[in-house]
Amino acid sequence: MSTFLNYLTVLALAVLLLGPSLYGMARERRIDRQLRKAAAGRSTVHTVQKSSSRSTVPSTAT
Structure with a gap:
């Protein structure tokens, strides 16, 4: 019985030490x-979109 408890103790310590890692x-x-996955999704969307989605209206501010 003592050998079983020794093995159980070693197993419990191994779980405590290796578990978080x-x-x-x-x-x-x-x-x-x-x-x-996000990078693959972004690259496919990026190649489909135009370089600019805004219209190029000249500014009238002086």
Whole structure:
């Protein structure tokens, strides 16, 4: 029974030490995927749009 508790203690310590790191890595990968998706969406929209959507009316201010 003592050996089982030793293994359980080591496992609990490993989870406590590695858990936050693994969670952070998963979060970073999720953010990277979102950024790549947003960049891909922006590049397709950017190529479709004209360089300027405003009309070029001359200014009458003096």
